[in-house]
Amino acid sequence: xxxDQIHRVVSTDGTEIAGRVHGEGPPLVLVHGGLSDGxxxxxxxxxxxxxxxxxYLLSTRGRGLSAAPVGDDxxxxxxxxxxxxxxxxxxxxxxxxxxxLGGALALGAAANSAAVSAVAVYEPAxxxxxxxxxxxxxxxxxxxxxxxxxxxxxxxxxxxxxxxxTDDEMAALxxxxxxxxxxxxxxxxxxxxxxxGESRRPTPTDASALTRIDVPVLYLYGSRTPTTWYVEGxxxxxxxxxxYRQVEVVGAAHLTPHLAPELIADELIRFFEGVPEPA
Numbered sequence: 001x002x003x004d005q006i007h008r009v010v011s012t013d014g015t016e017i018a019g020r021v022h023g024e025g026p027p028l029v030l031v032h033g034g035l036s037d038g039x040x041x042x043x044x045x046x047x048x049x050x051x052x053x054x055x056y057l058l059s060t061r062g063r064g065l066s067a068a069p070v071g072d073d074x075x076x077x078x079x080x081x082x083x084x085x086x087x088x089x090x091x092x093x094x095x096x097x098x099x100x101l102g103g104a105l106a107l108g109a110a111a112n113s114a115a116v117s118a119v120a121v122y123e124p125a126x127x128x129x130x131x132x133x134x135x136x137x138x139x140x141x142x143x144x145x146x147x148x149x150x151x152x153x154x155x156x157x158x159x160x161x162x163x164x165x166t167d168d169e170m171a172a173l174x175x176x177x178x179x180x181x182x183x184x185x186x187x188x189x190x191x192x193x194x195x196x197g198e199s200r201r202p203t204p205t206d207a208s209a210l211t212r213i214d215v216p217v218l219y220l221y222g223s224r225t226p227t228t229w230y231v232e233g234x235x236x237x238x239x240x241x242x243x244y245r246q247v248e249v250v251g252a253a254h255l256t257p258h259l260a261p262e263l264i265a266d267e268l269i270r271f272f273e274g275v276p277e278p279a
Contacts, residue, residue, distance in 0.1 A: 006065060007056055009089045012081040013073060018065035019058035019086065023050030027090050028272065030057055031083055031109075033100030034125070034189050035157055035182040036258075037064035041099070045257050048265035052273070053095070058086050060105070062188040074191045080108035080204050093117035095272045099257045101125045101192070107237070108204025111212040118275040120218040120268055123225060123254055126233030127196075127203040148190065153183035160189065161255075166226055169255045178258070205233075210240035217241045218271045220264055222252030230254075245271075 005021040019029075019038045028049060032041035038057035049055050059066040060079050069078065083105050087094045096119040098106030103124025110119040140159060147156035157179045161170070173179055202208055219237055221230045234246050249256065252263045 007058075007086065007090070009085045011061070011078070011085040013069060013078060015061050015069040015078075015082070016067040017058065017061065017082045017086050018067075019056050020065065021054060021056050022046055023053055023055045025051075025053045026095065026272075027092060028053035028055050028095045028097060029083070029087050029090070030055060031096070031098035031102030031106045032057075032059070032063075033102050034192070035160060035185050037066075037185060039064040040181050041258065044259070045261035045265065048261060049268070052269060056086070056090065056094075058083065060102075062191075063185050072191060073195075074188060075195045075199060075201075076104075076108070076192075076203055077199075077201055079105050079192070080112065083109035084113045087113055087115045090115065093277075095119075095275070097121070097268060098124060100254070104204045107213065107217070108209055110215060110217070111204070111209040116215055117277075118216045118218075118272055119213070120220065120271055121237075122220045122257055122264060123222065123230040124205070124219075124233060124237075126205045126229075126236050128205055128207070129229055129232035129236050131229040131232070132227065144190075148186060153186045154179045156186045157182040160186070164225070164227055164254050166224055166253045169253055169259060172259050173255070205236065207240045210237060211242070213241050214243075216243045216271070216275055217245070218267070219244065219246040220249055220252075220267060221246070222254060222256055222263075223248055223250045224253040226253070 008018045011017050038059035062068040094115050096106045096116050099122045103121030106119050110116045144156050144159045219234050238244050249263050256263050
């Protein structure tokens with residue numbers, strides 16, 4: 001399949017959602033994390049997957065190749081609808097992989113689409129999981145707000161990932177100028193976070209959603225990630241998903257899909273290729 005092919009759909013509220021397609025084989029849709037997009041996120045992981053799968057690199061609304069929504073609706077409900085619309089129009093059963101916020105959206109889509117054959121997530125944002133109290137959270141939020149108000153978006157991007165990544169990851173991101181590329185998505189990410197915080201609707205990882213997933217689920221998390229939130233998230237998903245398995249990836253941390261994809265590539269390939277073909 002040509003790298004120039006772009007899969008375009010129209011989501012429920014009329015927003016165009018798009019993603020570039022790379023590789024050959026059964027379809028695998030990849031859903032990026034909170035500061036990235038489909039154009040940026042998967043360069044390091046793609047070489048491991050594109051010889052076995054047709055990789056659809058979706059961008060959620062307002063990012064990458066996708067359009068900004070009318071009315072600035074960036075709610076979790078709409079983001080899940082974007083993924084569902086995208087996978088439903090591939091035309092055949094679809095494997096789904098999501099990282100961080102994209103992991104939550106992938107789980108939500110698996111609960112709402114008959115087109116998904118299996119779903120794997122790496123350290124998804126599980127909103128119901130308990131997290132450590134961060135005494136510096138208020139100061140961090142103020143620093144992010146001041147940086148955005150001053151149009152210092154690279155600084156804001158750095159602050160947004162503090163506490164979730166290791167010092168080594170922070171250094172690698174800075175050396176690779178990743179924060180500069182993420183800066184383009186900072187304002188959209190803040191809109192998503194604000195609207196998620198204001199919503200009273202069930203999240204994509206609510207028990208009512210997870211119990212509707214009737215396909216295999218793989219939950220991956222890293223042994224070096226400096227927060228227990230993703231381990232707590234694994235417990236929550238395990239208690240509600242019917243066909244569930246999890247793997248602690250030794251030596252991995254939160255940004256492993258970006259910085260050390262070889263640590264998870266074999267797990268993803270083994271999982272997706274081991275799922276029986278739908279009748």
